[in-house]
Amino acid sequence: MGANGIAVIGAGMIGAAHASGYRSHLPRFSDRIGGLSLATVCDDNDTLAAAVASTYGFARVARDWKATIADPDIAIVSVALPNFLHVEVAAAALDAGKHVICEKPLALNAAEALMLWRKAQASRRCAATVFNYRRYPAVAEIHKLIAAGAIGEPLHIALQYQCDYAADPDLPHSWRYTRSRAGAGALLDLGTHAIDMARFLIGEVDEVVGAMSTIAIKRRFVAQGATIGHDRVALSAETRLVDNDDVVSALLRFENGCQGLFSASRIAVGFGNALSITVAGAKGTVAFTTTAPGKYEIAQFDGSGQSPFRVVNNRPSFPYAGALLPVPHDGVAVGYAEAFGFMIHDFLAAVAAGEAMRNGSMLDGLRAAEILDAIDLAAARGGSVPIHRAA
Ligand SMILES: NC(=O)c1ccc[n+]([C@@H]2O[C@H](COP(=O)([O-])OP(=O)(O)OC[C@H]3O[C@@H](n4cnc5c(N)ncnc54)[C@H](O)[C@@H]3O)[C@@H](O)[C@H]2O)c1
Numbered sequence: 213m214g215a216n217g218i219a220v221i222g223a224g225m226i227g228a229a230h231a232s233g234y235r236s237h238l239p240r241f242s243d244r245i246g247g248l249s250l251a252t253v254c255d256d257n258d259t260l261a262a263a264v265a266s267t268y269g270f271a272r273v274a275r276d277w278k279a280t281i282a283d284p285d286i287a288i289v290s291v292a293l294p295n296f297l298h299v300e301v302a303a304a305a306l307d308a309g310k311h312v313i314c315e316k317p318l319a320l321n322a323a324e325a326l327m328l329w330r331k332a333q334a335s336r337r338c339a340a341t342v343f344n345y346r347r348y349p350a351v352a353e354i355h356k357l358i359a360a361g362a363i364g365e366p367l368h369i370a371l372q373y374q375c376d377y378a379a380d381p382d383l384p385h386s387w388r389y390t391r392s393r394a395g396a397g398a399l400l401d402l403g404t405h406a407i408d409m410a411r412f413l414i415g416e417v418d419e420v421v422g423a424m425s426t427i428a429i430k431r432r433f434v435a436q437g438a439t440i441g442h443d444r445v446a447l448s449a450e451t452r453l454v455d456n457d458d459v460v461s462a463l464l465r466f467e468n469g470c471q472g473l474f475s476a477s478r479i480a481v482g483f484g485n486a487l488s489i490t491v492a493g494a495k496g497t498v499a500f501t502t503t504a505p506g507k508y509e510i511a512q513f514d515g516s517g518q519s520p521f522r523v524v525n526n527r528p529s530f531p532y533a534g535a536l537l538p539v540p541h542d543g544v545a546v547g548y549a550e551a552f553g554f555m556i557h558d559f560l561a562a563v564a565a566g567e568a569m570r571n572g573s574m575l576d577g578l579r580a581a582e583i584l585d586a587i588d589l590a591a592a593r594g595g596s597v598p599i600h601r602a603a
Contacts, residue, residue: 217251217285221277221301222292223264225441226315226342227255230290231268232549233556237536240557244564248288254280257438281305288563291315294387295394299324302339306331311338313559316404317584318577320395325574325581326602332574340559340569341577343408345487347554349546350508350524352531354491354498355413362512364495366414366470373402373487374480377442378458384435384445389454396588397456399425402476402487403587407580409489410474416467417583420597423462423590428479430454462587474587485548497521506545578603 218238220230234250242248254274255261261273274280277297281289281304289305291298291314302314312332318341319325332339345351358366375398377383387393394400410417432454433447458479464472477483488501496512496519511521525543528534532554537544555572562569579601586597 215285216245216247216287217249217283218288218290219252219254219280219283219286220264220270220290220292221254221280222290222294222315223253223255223257223260224292227253227260227290227292228264228267229549229552230292230313230556231264231270233553234290234560235268236553237557237560241560241564245560251285252280252283260440277301278304281308281310287311288560289313295320295400296387296392299328303328303331306335306337306339309335309337311559311563313340313342313556314574314577315342316408316577317395317400317581318574319581320400322578322581322585322602325578329574329578329603338559338563338567338569339574340555340562340572341574341580342555343405343412343572343576344548344552344555345405345409345502346412346572347532347551347558348500348502348505349526349530349533350500350505351409351412354500354508356531357498357510358413358491358493362496362510363491363493363498366468366491366493368471368473368492369410369414370490371406371410371472371474371487372489373398373406373476374483375402375478375485376481376483377485378429378478379481380444381429382433382444382447383442384439384447385432385452385454386435386439389432389452389456391456394456396425396460396584397427397454397458398476398478399457399460399584399588399591402478403460403474403584404580405487406474406476406489407583408576409487410464410466410472411576411579411583413489413491414466414468414470414472416579416601417464417472417599418467419465419599420583420586420590421463421465422594422596423460423587425457425460425588425591427454427456428458457591460587460591462590464583502548505547505551506543575603
């Protein structure tokens with residue numbers, strides 16, 4: 213039985229979700245991946261690492277990501293660190309022969325994402341990007357419906373990701389508000405998910421026809437201590453510049469001719485965390501929002517003059533629902549945590565099968581980065597920007 217320890221590197225807001233996902237899904241794979249175990253939570257904040265390790269049953273904590281990757285007991289690495297560390301840590305883990313699942317955005321830009329993707333290919337290890345929103349059962353079902361022609365040829369997709377985690381100007385400055393550490397702002401933090409959803413449902417984007425972005429809150433107070441996710445903490449009197457977008461919008465042209473209308477905001481008061489999509493095709497329309505994740509709505513042209521929307525609640529026949537939910541019953545709602553766990557499940561399934569990650573690969577991370585770069589450029593200079601697909 214080989215050593216197949218799992219390490220989660222980064223124990224902040226989303227590191228806990230990785231740990232929870234492994235905790236939930238590990239038993240399904242322990243007979244297929246010998247020695248699979250919840251081994252290490254690594255964070256340079258000892259308190260956080262210890263809290264996540266004890267909550268989700270990991271054996272050890274560590275401060276140093278290099279030592280964690282060098283540990284021969286570790287075979288599987290989750291990278292849940294701030295954006296600017298993704299490429300360095302994921303590349304080192306691949307070099308060390310580990311299977312790697314890296315948080316979105318895969319990199320600060322497409323050039324770095326391409327480097328990482330090439331390394332992943334050469335490593336022949338399982339290399340994934342966290343695209344959890346594809347894994348809401350209703351979204352995965354909509355993907356199947358569109359592919360089967362249920363709404364005809366897709367003509368238009370509207371993607372709106374509205375959050376208010378940054379709406380309060382008294383929330384602390386953190387790595388998220390600095391371009392050198394986060395890349396673009398709402399565009400990379402939220403837009404990555406929306407753009408991945410667009411690719412998942414419609415296909416490749418060929419051109420950003422136009423885009424604009426706004427920095428609404430131009431300075432934020434520096435925290436007195438560490439920041440975690442979007443949490444409120446004690447502030448110092450010092451302020452620091454915000455140099456990446458709070459709000460961004462773009463018009464997209466897909467390879468298949470479909471139009472895309474995309475926007476993302478981290479300061480949309482009242483929204484919490486809401487990603488909504490509507491796809492209108494030649495014969496129907498389908499819609500989903502993460503604020504009502506237990507259902508989708510569909511209208512199919514029926515010639516009656518009305519073609520009303522029908523609400524379709526989650527069913528066991530939807531992807532993930534029947535196979536992975538503890539209560540696989542009609543209408544049982546599914547939330548963020550379950551969809552995130554399904555991402556970890558799919559990654560472990562690919563590792564267990566000795567296969568490349570296909571649905572949410574590092575190539576998907578690269579493709580999203582290429583589109584996000586083009587939106588960022590179109591917003592900065594105006595005009596349209598064609599997408600250059602490398603690799
Ligand atoms: N998939 C999703 O739905 C989703 C949701 C939220 C965040 N994310 C992504 O997850 C990543 C982390 O976001 P977060 O909100 O958890 O951030 P966070 O700031 O809450 O956590 C980051 C953690 O990394 C630790 N850290 C920083 N530098 C380190 C180093 N050199 N060595 C060890 N530990 C270090 C920090 O102490 C912190 O605990 C980001 O890339 C973000 O885009 C994804």
